[in-house]
Amino acid sequence: MIWQLDLSILTLIVICAFATIMVKDLLSAAIIFGAYSFLMCLLWTEMGAVDVAFTEASVGAGVSTVLFFAAVYQTSRRVGARKSGRLLSKAFALTAALLTGLVLLIAEADFPGFANPFTPASLHLSPYYITQTLHDTNVPNMVTSVLADYRGFDTMFETAVIFTAGLAVIAILRRFKKEARYDLPEPYVISEGYPDTIIRFVARQLVPFIQLFALYVVAHGHHSPGGGFQGGVILGASFILLAISFDFKIVLGIMSERWNVLLGNIGVLIYAGIGFLCLLLGANFLDYSMLSKVLPATDKIMARSHGMLGIEIGVAIAVMAIVVSIYLNIVSHGKYDKGL
Amino acid sequence: MTLVVILLTLTGIVFFFATTVGILRFPDFYSRMHAAGKGDTLSSLLILLALVLYNFHEVNLANLLVAIKILLIVVFIFMASPTATHAIIDAGYESDIKPWTKNPEEES
Amino acid sequence: MDSFFIGIGVALCFLMLLTLHRAIHGPTAIDRIMGVNVIGTKTTILLVVIGTIYHRVDMFIDIALAYALLNFIVTIAASRYFHHRKNLIPKGYGFRFRSEEEK
Numbered sequence: 312m313i314w315q316l317d318l319s320i321l322t323l324i325v326i327c328a329f330a331t332i333m334v335k336d337l338l339s340a341a342i343i344f345g346a347y348s349f350l351m352c353l354l355w356t357e358m359g360a361v362d363v364a365f366t367e368a369s370v371g372a373g374v375s376t377v378l379f380f381a382a383v384y385q386t387s388r389r390v391g392a393r394k395s396g397r398l399l400s401k402a403f404a405l406t407a408a409l410l411t412g413l414v415l416l417i418a419e420a421d422f423p424g425f426a427n428p429f430t431p432a433s434l435h436l437s438p439y440y441i442t443q444t445l446h447d448t449n450v451p452n453m454v455t456s457v458l459a460d461y462r463g464f465d466t467m468f469e470t471a472v473i474f475t476a477g478l479a480v481i482a483i484l485r486r487f488k489k490e491a492r493y494d495l496p497e498p499y500v501i502s503e504g505y506p507d508t509i510i511r512f513v514a515r516q517l518v519p520f521i522q523l524f525a526l527y528v529v530a531h532g533h534h535s536p537g538g539g540f541q542g543g544v545i546l547g548a549s550f551i552l553l554a555i556s557f558d559f560k561i562v563l564g565i566m567s568e569r570w571n572v573l574l575g576n577i578g579v580l581i582y583a584g585i586g587f588l589c590l591l592l593g594a595n596f597l598d599y600s601m602l603s604k605v606l607p608a609t610d611k612i613m614a615r616s617h618g619m620l621g622i623e624i625g626v627a628i629a630v631m632a633i634v635v636s637i638y639l640n641i642v643s644h645g646k647y648d649k650g651l
Numbered sequence: 652m653t654l655v656v657i658l659l660t661l662t663g664i665v666f667f668f669a670t671t672v673g674i675l676r677f678p679d680f681y682s683r684m685h686a687a688g689k690g691d692t693l694s695s696l697l698i699l700l701a702l703v704l705y706n707f708h709e710v711n712l713a714n715l716l717v718a719i720k721i722l723l724i725v726v727f728i729f730m731a732s733p734t735a736t737h738a739i740i741d742a743g744y745e746s747d748i749k750p751w752t753k754n755p756e757e758e759s
Numbered sequence: 760m761d762s763f764f765i766g767i768g769v770a771l772c773f774l775m776l777l778t779l780h781r782a783i784h785g786p787t788a789i790d791r792i793m794g795v796n797v798i799g800t801k802t803t804i805l806l807v808v809i810g811t812i813y814h815r816v817d818m819f820i821d822i823a824l825a826y827a828l829l830n831f832i833v834t835i836a837a838s839r840y841f842h843h844r845k846n847l848i849p850k851g852y853g854f855r856f857r858s859e860e861e862k
Binding site: 653660664667668670674675680683684687691692695698699705706716717723727731732734735738741742743745746747748 | 763
């Protein structure tokens, strides 16, 4: 906690947030929102929460911003026409925001101080995980062990939520009839975009290394910040890079719509499947220590570490497929003919 | 060793400052892009090189791994930042942004 | 040495503030893309500097590498937009409280 850096980064974040709302052009607002995400990740790194910062960097600053661009590409850059000065709705919004802020401030007075070592959470809960994680599961990264082992149920439903989000985008946007495209609300000059040699060459050289790095992030999540979610999102981002620099159809040839949904399914199935395997072996659901009966030459402690690796792989596969699927749907408005 | 680290870092900050002044004060989009693309990459190299040297206060395998990873970031920035510069300038050219001319100036 | 690096961090944040001026007030949208690209590169370096202040660089290197990657992808995506929609509309797209045109 370095207060000088804290103050400077917080100032930048507040300025970015104001600018995002006040700029009229929607594309520019999306760009400044990308900068806001970058700075948010920096703030969390400076506070010491590296796993959260990694997830924000990959999801918020990377894929979310590209999805905003895809949405603006399919709709318009102009904010919709609204009647000037609806005073009642603005007053209502201001009152609601002020009341919520006031209630939060009053509740915050009851909180213990920042990083106070004598709170109930720091006295009873945290020391258990800090002392017992390496002894119970042989995994040095405490965040990964709490996420994947001690609270593994939660993470399984998070993966299911990601899969449901992919399904929801398909349900809303996917169109199968070959109807005429509607007119954009503005007189844009629509062009096809010529193939760019430099971007194609660099993307072709970089994508294997990006994917290798993503696999490293998934596999090394036990010892360094990382894990299944972050690695899966970076894998998905590599396919988005391919779709942007090459043609849309090339990525559709690699990761077709059928395979996307199937891989999303398989990811959740791997996670729940490992849980059921533990059930069949005679323990609780998602109790990985029973996997030592199936895996050769592991004792109960190492079995928990391997179980965590298994579910991280499941999460990575599901997240990668769903990120690619959501991007393909949004950027082509559900018709799968051409994109950014 | 500490002196070299301080010198390299301060040179990197000076180049970053020059980049920022260039972004703010140049009259035209294309010249600003020159400042951003080149100054950014060089300053990153200098500051990250200084941090590699700072980590080598004792030479063992862990520090070697960290040094290789930082150099990997440098290599990636060297490959990616000029490509991003090219992409942005291409976008500007496609959108018909006119270069700044000295005389006469129709629109400032 | 720690206070030197904290000073470097604050200097980088100040330079980011100056670049943010271009990212917000840039007359065209492409100026903003350029501003965000520069902010992204500065953030990558600031991450490694923070790691050095905390004496645990090995944890923060992976995040810095992922950052550089995603900065690149966002910039390429933003510039490819302008290959497909060619009208760069300069007027009426500034700050909400400054421009008067409301079509």
